[in-house]
Amino acid sequence: MGVVTAVTWTIAALAGVYLLWLWLSGGGLRRAKVTRFPVALIFSHPALAVSALGFWVAGLVTGSRALVWAAFAVLAVAALLGFAMFTRWLGGGRHERGGRGIPVVAVVLHGVAGVTTFALVFLSASAARVF
Numbered sequence: 001m002g003v004v005t006a007v008t009w010t011i012a013a014l015a016g017v018y019l020l021w022l023w024l025s026g027g028g029l030r031r032a033k034v035t036r037f038p039v040a041l042i043f044s045h046p047a048l049a050v051s052a053l054g055f056w057v058a059g060l061v062t063g064s065r066a067l068v069w070a071a072f073a074v075l076a077v078a079a080l081l082g083f084a085m086f087t088r089w090l091g092g093g094r095h096e097r098g099g100r101g102i103p104v105v106a107v108v109l110h111g112v113a114g115v116t117t118f119a120l121v122f123l124s125a126s127a128a129r130v131f
Contacts, residue, residue: 001127002060006122009053012113015106016046026036042126048078056121068125079118086111
């Protein structure tokens with residue numbers, strides 16, 4: 001299960017990096033005062049996800065269930081922030097704009113991979129053995 005989780009986490013991370021790059025290259029920081037996405041929200045989401053990944057890897061390496069549960073807790077906060085951004089993105093009509101803005105496919109891929117990762121980390125934390 002660890003390898004599958006690593007693969008889904010990698011897919012989510014790559015799609016997330018692509019989305020962040022699109023936001024930054026589209027002037028996300030320059031338009032921070034008029035955007036519906038606060039800068040703290042934009043950068044907290046990936047920072048927490050990377051922190052959770054660190055806890056998860058440490059938990060797998062050491063066999064510590066406490067570290068894997070810590071990874072799940074931190075990932076849960078990152079997921080809530082991601083869900084907040086997703087609902088704001090939907091509410092702002094950004095998904096309906098033709099060739100402008102963030103591609104729907106990238107958002108869906110990031111979300112599906114993220115939810116799958118979240119479920120797999122929970123299953124890893126719940127398992128009798130971490131490996």
